[in-house]
Amino acid sequence: MKELTTLKLAQKCQGKLIGINQIVNGKFNILKDAGKGDMVVRHWIDETGVEIASRNGASCIITQNTRGNALQIAEKFKIPIILTERIELINALAIRWALETYAPNTLRIVVTGTNGKSTTTHMIHTILKEAGYTAHTNTDSESEFNTLIDPMVAKQIAEFEGDLEAVVLEVSEVQGWDDRNMEDHAHLMTRAIQPQVVVLTNVALDHIGLVNSLEEASREISSALKGFKGDCVVLNHDDPLIRDMQSMVPSTSKVVFYGSRTNVEFRKEGIFFQGKLLIPLEDLPFKSPHFIQNTLAAVSTALALKITPEVIRRAVSSYQPLKRRFTVLGTDPLIIDDFAHNPEGIKATIKSAAGLASGKFHLVCAIRGSRGESLNQLNAQAVAKSIKEVKYNLIITSSQDVVDNANWVKPSEKKVFIEVLQKEGINYIHYDTLIEALKKALKSAKNNETILLIGAQGMDPASDVLQNIT
Template identity: 70%
Template sequence: MKEFNTAYLAVKSEGKLIGENIAINGIFNILKDAREGDVVVRHWIDEVGIKMASEKGASCVVTQDARGNSVELAKEVGLPLILTEKIELVNAFALKWAIDTFAHDTIRIVVTGTNGKSTTTHMIHKILLEAGFNAHTNTDSESEFNTLIDPMVAKQIAEFQGKLDALVLEVSEVQGWDDRNMVGHAHRMTRAIQPHIVVLTNVSLDHIGLVNSLEDASKEISGSLRGFDGKQVILNHDDPLIREMGQLVPNAEVLFYGSGTNVEFKEGGIYYQEQLIIPTKDFPFQSPHFIQNILAAVATGVALKIDFKTIKKAVKSYEALKRRFNILRHNPLIIDDFAHNPDGIRATIQSALELVSGNFYIVCAIRGSRGNSINQLNAQAIADSVKKINCNLTVTSSEDVVDDANWVMPPEKKIFIDVLQKEGINCTCYNTLTKALKKTLKRANDKDTILLIGAQGMDPAYNVLKDLKYI
C-alpha cells in the first residue's frame, strides 16, 4: 500500500490541515464504514461525525463544510482535519491513489456523455466478464456512484476481492454540489483514472445551471479527452458534436460507431465491417437509443479484440439496469424508464409508442429542486412528443416519496404546467406519486400502455406499485 501523510493530502486537496501531520495507513472511506487508519471524506461534517471518526480510529477527516463546533472538537480529540473548498480534489486523488495502489495493471475504460452512460458501461462490464476478466464497474441501477464526488469508487477498488483485470468506470459529464459548479469534472476524474480507452455517447442538455447550452455540455464532455494519453477513443458518429471530438486526440486510435462506420446497425442487426455480429432478435432491447448503447459496447469489445462470439453471448444475455425501459407488467403494459432530460424523454416516448395497441398513458414526475430551466425543457419535450397523438398525461410532484433534496418547488411545478398549457396539452396533476399511479391504473384496461418517466420522483414507482399489489 502506498503510504502518504496528512500534510501531503492537504496539499493535494488544496486545503488547510488542522492538527498534526501523521502517516496515513488506511484507505479512503465513508464515515459509516471507516476503520482504523482510514481517511474519511465527507462533503460536510458536524460534531457527531467528528466523534464517530475519532472513535473509529480514522487517520483524518477531509471536508468542505465543517459545521458547528466540529473544528474545535477535532482539535480536542486529536483528529487531523483537512478543510478544502473543492471536495472533488480529494476524491480525484483518492481515485488515482486507489488505482495506483490496487489496480495499477488493469485495463481501464471510461464512459461519459449525457445519455446512455450507465447502460453502455454496464454492458461493457458484462462483455468483460463474459470474456473472463475480473472486472469492476461503478454503475448501478440508480447511478449512485457514477458522480465520483465521494470516495465510494476508491473504496470499492481498495476492497475488491481478488486481482483486478479491468475497470470500466462511468464518469458524470458535469457535476455540482451546494450550488457550485465543479468545472472540468469529466476532465479531472478521467485524468485520475488514466484510462486506456474513453467511450463518448452523446451531447445533450441535462444539468441546466451546471451547463446552459450544448456548447457548454460539449466542452465539459470533451474535457475527458484533454491530455488523453491512452490507446483508443470510441465515438458516436451519429452525434455531430461527439464526432468532431476525434480531432482532439491526434495520437490515439479513433474508432467510430454508428451509421456508415465499421460498427453499425442495419436491417438485420449489428454489423462489423459488413459481417453480422448480433442479429436483431438477440438484442436485449429494441429501442433506437438503446441500440446506440449496444453499438458503443460492441465497439469497445472490438477495440479490446474480444471475439465476436463472446460479445454476442454477453449482449444476448444482458439484463438491463433498473428503470431502463423496464417492463413492470404486461396487462396493462407498464413501462418504467429513467428519462429525465429532454432528449431522453423524446426518445423514450417514441420507443413506447411503438408498443402501444390501446390507449396510451404517461405518468411523469417533475424534477424536484433541479431548477426551472430543466423542468421547462422537460415539459416542452413532453409537449412536442404528445401533441399529435392521443395520450392521457398525468404529472406528479411525488411529495409522498421524495426527500428534501428532491422536493418540487412551487416555481418548478408552475413552469412545468404552464408549458403544457401553453402548448394545449391537457394533463392531470397530483401531489403524490401513489395517487397518480392509482388513478391512472384505475382508468387503464388490459390492452393499454402506461409509461412512467422521470428521475428521483419516479424512482420509487416500482415499490409503490408493489405495495398497491399491481405488480
C-alpha cells in the same frame, strides 16, 4: 504513489490542515464504514461525525464544511481535519491512489457523455465478464456511485476481493455541489483514472445551471480527452458534436466510430460489423433507438479490445439491463419504467414506448424536484412535443410522498412545467403524490394499452409503490 501524510493530502486538495502532520496508512472511506487509519472524506461534518471518526480510529477527516463544534472536538480527540473548498480534488486523488495501490495493472475504461452512460458502462462490464475478465464497475441502478464526488469508487476498488483485471467507470460529464459548479469534472476524474479507453456517448442538455448550452456541455464532455495518453477513443458518429471531437484525439491513439456508415452500425436486421451481421435483431434485449445506441457503443469498445464476436454476441443477447432502463413492470396493461429525466431521454423513450401502444398511451411523468425552472421547462417541452401525435393520457406528479428535501418539487418548478403544457394545448392531470398518479394510471388503462413511467428521483420508487397498490 508515494507515502501519504495529512500535509500532503492538504496540499493535493488545495486545503488547510488543522492539526498535526502525520502518516496515513488506511484507505479513503465514508464516515460510517471508516476503520483504523482510514481517511474519511465527507462534504460536511459536525461534532457527532468527528466523534464517530475518532472512535473508529480514522487517521484524518477531509471536508468542505465543519459544523457546530466539529473543530473543537477534533482538537480534543487529536484527529486532523483538512478543510478544502474543492472536495472533488481529494476524491480524484482517492481514485488514482486506489487504482495505483490495489489495481495497478488493470485495463481501465471511462464512459462519459450526457445520455446512455450507465447502460453503456454496464454492458461493457457484462461483455468483459463474459470474456473472462475479473472486472468492476461503478454503475448501479440508481446511479449513486457514478458522480465520483465521494470516495465510494476508491473504497470499492480497495475492498475488491480477488485480483482485479479491469475497471469500467462511468464519469459524470458535469457535476456540482451546494450551488457550486465543479469545473472540468470529466477531465479531472478521467485524468485520475488514466484509462486506456475513453467512450463518449452524446451531447445533450441535462444539468441546467451547470451548463446552459450545447456548446458548454460539449466542452465539458470533450475535456475527458485533454491530455489523453491511452490507446483508443470510441466516438458516436451519429452525434455531430461527438464526431467532431476526433480532432482532439492524439495521433498516438486510435479512433473508433460507431453508428451510421461506420464499421459498427444498426440495420433493420440487427447490428453489423464490417458489413456482416454480428447480432441479429431478435437477440437484442431491447430494440429502442437509445438502447441500440448504447449497445453499439459497448460492442465497438469490446471489438476494439479484441474480444471475439462470439463472446460479444453471447453477452449482449443474455444482457440484463439496469433497473429503470425500459424495464417492464407489468403486462396487462403493459407498464414500462424508464429513468428518462432530460429532454433527449424523454423524447427517445416516449417514441419507443408509444410505438408499442395499442389503444391509448398513458404517460406518468415525475417533475424534477430542486433542479430549477429551466430544466423542467425543457422537459415539459419534450413531453409536449412527443405526445402530440399520440392518443394520450398524461399524468404528472410532484411525488411528494416519496422524495426527500433534496428532490422536493418547488412551486416555481411545478408552475413552469404546467405552463408549458397549457401553452402547447396538452391536456393533463396533476397529482401531488406518486401513489395517486399511479392509481389513476392503473384505473384508466385497459389491458391492451401501455403505461410509461418516466422521471428521475420522483419516479424511482414506482415499482415498490405499484406492488403495494396491487
